[in-house]
Amino acid sequence: MKNGRIAIPSEGNGGLDGLRAGHFGHCDVFTIIDVKDGAIESVSTIENVEHVQGGCMVPVNLLGGHKVGAIVVGGIGMRPLMGFKQVGIEVYHDDQRAEIRPVVEDLIAGNLSVIADDQVCGGGH
């Protein structure tokens, strides 16, 4: 990624040296990384919004409203995946590392894969 805004579902206060959240919809905050010319330009956070059953589009709309272009998840359901795609947010996959920084660096370097439709969670799989 040369330019754009990345969101990482995060535990606690988030930040580049923080830890990723396992369930993006129920993370504490989203760490937001702005990338310019292939380098990290700035880091900020967005508070997640509480939602009830069936309200999993709440974080999708939240990040869409903040002009996020990419998110990295460890897993995701079909509805939010489709939602992210439909609001123009690319969804990348990494279910191995808990730390935020190496995942961000790998995304910028082009080393992460976009999640495939058949990698979604649930549905009896």
Next chain:
Amino acid sequence: MKKIILAWPDDERIAEFENALAASGAEILRCGSGVGALEAVEEYQDIMLAVIAEKLADMTGLELVGKILAVNAMIGCAVASRLSAEDFHEESEGLGILMRLPLHPGVQDAAELLAHLKRIGLIARKNQVDVA
């Protein structure tokens, strides 16, 4: 006026349920098949909810939810099922189903569904359906 898809085979037993949904002010689009429901999803941009039978002539309710999501993931979905709550959760996980409905939902089910829509902001409070 926002729209609600009612994807359900002809069944007089859900007439009161349908009337209760219509009383919210939403326009009800009756679709007897999954393909018909998908055509409505393609045609209209202001559908807020799809209420779906357990099984339609051409696909199951959960199959239809998956196809709706691929077109417009913002449409909330409620699906009838004879499965237990636990089994339904397992089968539908990731699809973001708003509510599991009984096979023949009634007025109370419509009220609970509309209340849930208000909680997640798909319709405004004070029984107002047209959201500015």
